Amino acid sequence: MCYKVKMISLQSAIAFKEIISSHSKVMIISHERPDGDSVSSLLSLRELICSINSAEVTLVSSNGVPKAFRFLPGAQNILSDFLCGDFDLVVTVDCGDLRRTGFAGRISKMLDNKVALVNVDHHPKNDLHKLSTLNIFDSSAASATEIIYQLINKLKVQINPNLATMLYTGLFTDTGSFQHPVTTSGVLKAASELLASGAKFKELRQNLTYNKSLPMLKLWGLVLERIKINKYNFAVSVVTKEDMEKIGANEDDLAGVVNLLESIPECCAAMLLVEVEPNVIRGSLRSNKSKIDVSGIAKLLDGGGHPRAAGFTYNGYVKMDKDGWKVL
C-alpha cells in the first residue's frame, strides 16, 4: 500500500536541529486564545527541542490554556506573558502571522535586537517567513503537530506516550475529530502510528469529547435556537456577552459549536458571531463542505485563518433583518 504522505524535507529538519543546537534560551509561542493544535504544538516542540539540546525552553500563549487542554502533560507550565530580554531564539508555531502571537510589538523589538526566529506553521497566508531565520512551513499539513511529527521522524527522536498524546491531540482537534477534508490518508497513518506509540486516546476522549458542562450545553442550545440561514446559504448564529453571563458560561464554552451549524445539508458555510465585549464581535467561519474560502471573508474584516476555518474580530454590533444576522 502506498500512502500519500506530505513531507518536511530532511534538509529542513537538519537546519532546525542546527539552529536549536546553537541557542540556549528558547521561547516557543503559539497564537492567542490557543486551540488544541497550538497547545499541543507548544508542548511537543519543547519535547523535540529538549531532545536536541539542553536549552532552557519557555512556552507562551497569551490568554492561557483552555480547561479542555490542561490534561496535556506540561500544560500547566505554559505562560501567558514573558520578558523580552530573556531569550536568544523565538520559535513561533501555528501562528498565521506575527499579530496572532498577541505580542507583535515585543517580538518585533526582539528581532531588531538580533534574536533569531524559527517559524513552524501550516496557515496558508503565513507572513512570518519574511522575518524568520528558518521557516518550516507546509500549508497542506492538517495541523502544526503534523509538521512537528515529521520533524521528529526525520530527526529519529523516540516518541513516548506523552509525546504521542500531544501530537495526536493536534491532529484530532484541527481535523474536527478526523472529519474535515484535511483528513488525508497521511493524517490517519500518522494518527495510527501515534496510537501505536501509546497516545492516551481514552484520556483525550474524556477531556475533549465528554467534557461538556451544563452551562456549556445550555449555551450551545441558545446558539442552535438562534440559527438563521442567510441569502448566501450560510448558517449564522449569535451569542451576546449578556447571554453568557446569564447562563454562567464563557467564550471557551463555545469551542466546537460552530461546526454543528454546518451540519444543515443545504448550508454551504457557517458563521458564529460572539459579542465578547460591548461593541467587539468575534466571528468564527467554517466551510468544510464547500469550496468557499472563508479565510478570504475573514481577511476582509482584518482576520485570517485557513480556507475551511477562519476568524475575525470586529468593532461593531450584530443585528437581525430579513436576510438574517448581520455585523454592523
Ligand SMILES: [Mn+2]
Ligand atoms: Mn493549527
